Amino acid sequence: xxxxxxxxxxxxxxxxxxTGQQLTEGRRWRVSSALSGLFRELGIENVDQLACMLExxxxxxxxxxxxxxxxxxxxxxxxxxxxxxxxxxHVLPDLARSRAESKRLSIWSAGCSTGQEALxxxxxxxxQSPRWKNWTIEILGTDVSGKAVETARSGLYTQFEIQxxxxxxxxLNFFADCxxxxxxxxxxxxxxxxxxxxILDCPPSPGRFDLVMCRNxxxxxxxxxxxxxxxRVATGIASDGWLMLGAGETVVGQTERFRPANCGSSLYxxxxxxxxxxxxxxxxxxx
Numbered sequence: 001x002x003x004x005x006x007x008x009x010x011x012x013x014x015x016x017x018x019t020g021q022q023l024t025e026g027r028r029w030r031v032s033s034a035l036s037g038l039f040r041e042l043g044i045e046n047v048d049q050l051a052c053m054l055e056x057x058x059x060x061x062x063x064x065x066x067x068x069x070x071x072x073x074x075x076x077x078x079x080x081x082x083x084x085x086x087x088x089x090h091v092l093p094d095l096a097r098s099r100a101e102s103k104r105l106s107i108w109s110a111g112c113s114t115g116q117e118a119l120x121x122x123x124x125x126x127x128q129s130p131r132w133k134n135w136t137i138e139i140l141g142t143d144v145s146g147k148a149v150e151t152a153r154s155g156l157y158t159q160f161e162i163q164x165x166x167x168x169x170x171x172l173n174f175f176a177d178c179x180x181x182x183x184x185x186x187x188x189x190x191x192x193x194x195x196x197x198x199i200l201d202c203p204p205s206p207g208r209f210d211l212v213m214c215r216n217x218x219x220x221x222x223x224x225x226x227x228x229x230x231x232r233v234a235t236g237i238a239s240d241g242w243l244m245l246g247a248g249e250t251v252v253g254q255t256e257r258f259r260p261a262n263c264g265s266s267l268y269x270x271x272x273x274x275x276x277x278x279x280x281x282x283x284x285x286x287x
Contacts, residue, residue: 007051011066014054018067019144020200020229021220035069064146071145072220075113077165078120083215083244086264088124091242095210096131098240104136108209108236110199111217112141115152115192116165121213122188123166123174142197142204152194155184199229203236212237215246215266223254230255234270243268 008031012023023031032047042062044050054063078084099105109118118141125137143149162171162182175182197204199217212233218226234257237243243258244266245251251258251268261267 004048007047010051010054011047011070014063015067015070018063019071019198019220020225021071022222022225023070031070035066038065038069068145068147071148073113073143073145073148075116076161077116077123079117079165080215080247081165083246083266084120084124086267087121087211087244088128090261090263091211091244091267092124092128095242099210103134105138105211106206106209107137107139107211108204108213109139109141110197110212110214110233112143112148112152112194113145114148114157114161115141115155115194116157116161117141117213117215118152118192118194119155119174119184119188120165122191123170125191126174126187137191138206139192140204140209141192141194142199143194144196144198146196149194149196152192155189156181157184158182199232200225201232203232207236208238209236209241210238211242211244213244215244216249218245218249218254227255230257234258237270239270239272241270243270 008023008028011031015021015023035047035050039045039050042050042053044053050066053059054066095105107118107121109121112118118139121139122137125132141149141152143152156178157175158181162175166174171182174185174188176185195204199214203209214229214233218229221229230251233243234255242261243251245268246266249266250260252260257271258268259271261269
């Protein structure tokens with residue numbers, strides 16, 4: 001094995017250990033460019049030198065920086081507009097009916113990156129305020145990247161980020177110019193909160209979400225890890241809740257915990273599991 005291959009293996013194992021993601025052959029080409037800023041910070045030139053540094057004891061902070069650099073935080077407001085149309089036309093009306101008595105909704109944006117997806121959902125609720133009057137709407141955004149979560153919590157976006165996906169009217173209605181950046185308003189931020197979380201860990205509180213959006217996250221996992229992630233999501237979703245995946249992602253052939261919904265190729269519903277009949281490994285995973 002060439003030194004470069006060994007270096008990529010070291011970095012790939014680190015990424016998998018921390019996030020569950022695989023550094024596949026298709027992703028290796030972008031490793032050097034993704035780490036270029038870290039190279040400059042450390043005064044090194046290549047992956048081989050970085051791998052040597054990672055092998056030294058006590059380099060946990062460096063390991064965290066490497067993983068953060070490798071994560072794909074690409075996102076924007078109302079990414080894939082058709083998906084948000086499905087939410088508005090099918091999912092939210094269903095939840096409005098089924099939760100009419102409690103008037104409470106809990107939504108989990110898993111793999112939220114820098115928060116645009118969660119804030120896009122909040123904008124939908126704000127624009128439909130008559131329907132949701134006197135409702136309690138809680139949108140939790142989680143991501144394995146601490147840096148991305150910090151940005152999401154700040155609600156601050158650059159001019160470039162703010163122009164991706166939202167109209168001028170939405171920009172003026174839900175954001176304020178803040179010295180060259182744009183600050184999300186309290187109107188939408190009050191519905192959201194963000195925390196660092198790995199989807200392979202136990203679901204975050206409240207633990208029984210009415211809607212889970214997990215788009216473009218599972219495609220980075222191998223089949224076994226993807227199945228484990230579905231198990232985790234299944235334990236955190238209401239029995240009559242909704243799961244939305246991204247383009248190129250499906251439950252078919254991947255898990256028995258969800259089934260396709262009868263509307264929209266990206267929407268799925270939980271399948272009831274009788275824990276008394278489940279395998280011990282499954283019962284353990286659901287704790």
